[in-house]
Amino acid sequence: MENRKKAPFEPEEYPQGSPPLLHERCGKANWIPMCRHTCTFETQDFDKIMLNLVENPNLNSKWLFRADVLHDDCIQPPASADISDTKDHPHTQEFKGFSRQRTIVRRLIPRNTLRDAPLDQTCSFYHSSHGKEDMDSVEGAGPMRSLVVYIPHTSSAAEMPFYHPKVQGISQLYEWDPATKTGTISIHFLLFNAEATTEEVDQVKLGRIAYHLLQTIHKHGHSTAAGYVKRVNHDVIVPRERFQDKYSELKNKYARSLVQSWLETTDPTKHVFEDLGIAAFLIELWQDMYRGVDFPGFVDIGCGNGLLVHILRLEGYDGWGFDARERKSWSQYNSTFSGSPSGKSLQKLLLLPSIIPVEATSGDTKTIDPEDIHDGLFPRGTFIISNHADELTPWTPILAAISQCPFIMIPCCSHNLTGERWRAPPPRDKSKSKSMFASLVDWVTQIAGDCGWEVETEMLRIPSTRNTGLVGRRNIRDIQEIDMRVVLQKYGGVQGYYSNVAKLVKSSPRGH
Numbered sequence: 001m002e003n004r005k006k007a008p009f010e011p012e013e014y015p016q017g018s019p020p021l022l023h024e025r026c027g028k029a030n031w032i033p034m035c036r037h038t039c040t041f042e043t044q045d046f047d048k049i050m051l052n053l054v055e056n057p058n059l060n061s062k063w064l065f066r067a068d069v070l071h072d073d074c075i076q077p078p079a080s081a082d083i084s085d086t087k088d089h090p091h092t093q094e095f096k097g098f099s100r101q102r103t104i105v106r107r108l109i110p111r112n113t114l115r116d117a118p119l120d121q122t123c124s125f126y127h128s129s130h131g132k133e134d135m136d137s138v139e140g141a142g143p144m145r146s147l148v149v150y151i152p153h154t155s156s157a158a159e160m161p162f163y164h165p166k167v168q169g170i171s172q173l174y175e176w177d178p179a180t181k182t183g184t185i186s187i188h189f190l191l192f193n194a195e196a197t198t199e200e201v202d203q204v205k206l207g208r209i210a211y212h213l214l215q216t217i218h219k220h221g222h223s224t225a226a227g228y229v230k231r232v233n234h235d236v237i238v239p240r241e242r243f244q245d246k247y248s249e250l251k252n253k254y255a256r257s258l259v260q261s262w263l264e265t266t267d268p269t270k271h272v273f274e275d276l277g278i279a280a281f282l283i284e285l286w287q288d289m290y291r292g293v294d295f296p297g298f299v300d301i302g303c304g305n306g307l308l309v310h311i312l313r314l315e316g317y318d319g320w321g322f323d324a325r326e327r328k329s330w331s332q333y334n335s336t337f338s339g340s341p342s343g344k345s346l347q348k349l350l351l352l353p354s355i356i357p358v359e360a361t362s363g364d365t366k367t368i369d370p371e372d373i374h375d376g377l378f379p380r381g382t383f384i385i386s387n388h389a390d391e392l393t394p395w396t397p398i399l400a401a402i403s404q405c406p407f408i409m410i411p412c413c414s415h416n417l418t419g420e421r422w423r424a425p426p427p428r429d430k431s432k433s434k435s436m437f438a439s440l441v442d443w444v445t446q447i448a449g450d451c452g453w454e455v456e457t458e459m460l461r462i463p464s465t466r467n468t469g470l471v472g473r474r475n476i477r478d479i480q481e482i483d484m485r486v487v488l489q490k491y492g493g494v495q496g497y498y499s500n501v502a503k504l505v506k507s508s509p510r511g512h
């Protein structure tokens with residue numbers, strides 16, 4: 001691959017009144033050129049990134065979740081939904097000097113469905129055609145041109161949702177000269193009222209939008225040409241559409257009241273939206289796991305403020321959580337639950353796994369009331385949640401294997417099996433980051449593998465840098481074949497565990 005230095009982003013605005021560069025075959029639509037920029041990425045790179053931007057409009061707007069593809073004339077049958085679900089058939093135009101190659105109808109899904117409605121939009125892809133009629137009628141047609149046009153399915157600017165510019169169409173034009181290996185990308189708008197005066201159009205706002213659209217193409221185009229490879233893949237276990245729809249539903253139902261009633265000293269928005277996201281993922285995961293059968297219940301070990309337990313129970317899922325320290329929030333989140341030792345959904349308990357050898361407790365168990373200790377044994381099939389459980393994170397796959405329970409662990413701070421802070425060995429995959437967090441994730445994944453678990457990894461869509469979800473749904477080994485004491489010794493042993501976790505009772509809760 002030829003290395004070309006990426007130029008800084010310094011777009012050039014077209015002067016007001018500049019003649020249009022795009023001409024439709026029929027009608028007198030006035031496509032207004034807004035801004036342009038030189039580029040050094042080639043045609044195939046432009047086509048690739050524009051398809052990605054069509055499929056992922058959230059890259060251009062923070063107000064959008066995604067796009068659902070309703071129709072794609074390159075796919076038979078149409079993807080996701082039938083074209084009859086749209087208000088109209090695809091809205092397409094034919095341009096002089098271009099032939100249409102592909103048409104996609106997408107539905108833009110906003111993050112806040114209480115404020116904005118979804119919007120259907122036709123996205124058409126064109127390549128330059130070099131017929132004599134076209135070449136004669138389009139002055140200065142470059143040797144290679146590509147065009148991507150967005151047409152919203154609305155008849156007026158008043159119908160346009162907040163997240164979409166109040167224009168009738170958006171065009172992204174790419175021109176490339178193979179001889180000099182240089183090109184130009186430009187943005188063009190079609191106004192609803194072609195006769196509108198400058199005063200009637202918010203030129204500043206439209207200019208800002210055009211600048212942003214051009215900047216996104218410029219950035220992604222050069223990254224693609226440089227061989228950028230996406231490092232993180234989301235939506236491996238639960239499809240994005242299902243997760244986002246459930247998350248939006250939960251957010252609309254609970255977010256405002258949960259934030260307003262927050263009792264902890266920590267940031268309410270971070271915790272509320274993070275736990276709503278985890279709850280949405282779990283609910284959709286459980287829909288797949290327990291389709292047609294009764295939900296077996298859940299337990300959240302190291303449940304912290306208890307919010308996740310509270311949300312899941314509000315959604316009708318039976319379960320409970322425990323932590324070494326009670327939180328202020330428990331006073332409003334706690335409820336009756338017959339499946340827990342205390343009959344409450346949130347309980348103060350210290351985990352002392354039954355598998356820990358007596359000698360490893362150093363006789364310290366006498367200092368804690370036996371009723372305040374949990375042995376780590378759960379009814380078979382109970383779904384174990386370990387969300388930023390810190391000291392309990394490496395224990396999660398071990399407890400799950402012993403009780404034959406599926407689990408999810410979302411690691412955060414690094415602790416070994418004794419409960420001490422420590423740094424795990426670097427990841428086995430040398431291409432991965434050697435950070436403390438990456439090392440922890442790899443280490444607990446190894447423990448899970450030695451316990452027989454087939455570990456699935458999901459990068460959760462939550463507002464946290466610690467968003468790696470490790471899911472164990474299938475155990476491929478008979479628990480009788482696994483010597484858990486050997487596993488404990490392999491990963492550093494458990495000597496001093498009890499005295500370390502007993503200190504949690506006297507310490508202040510962490511802020512995560």
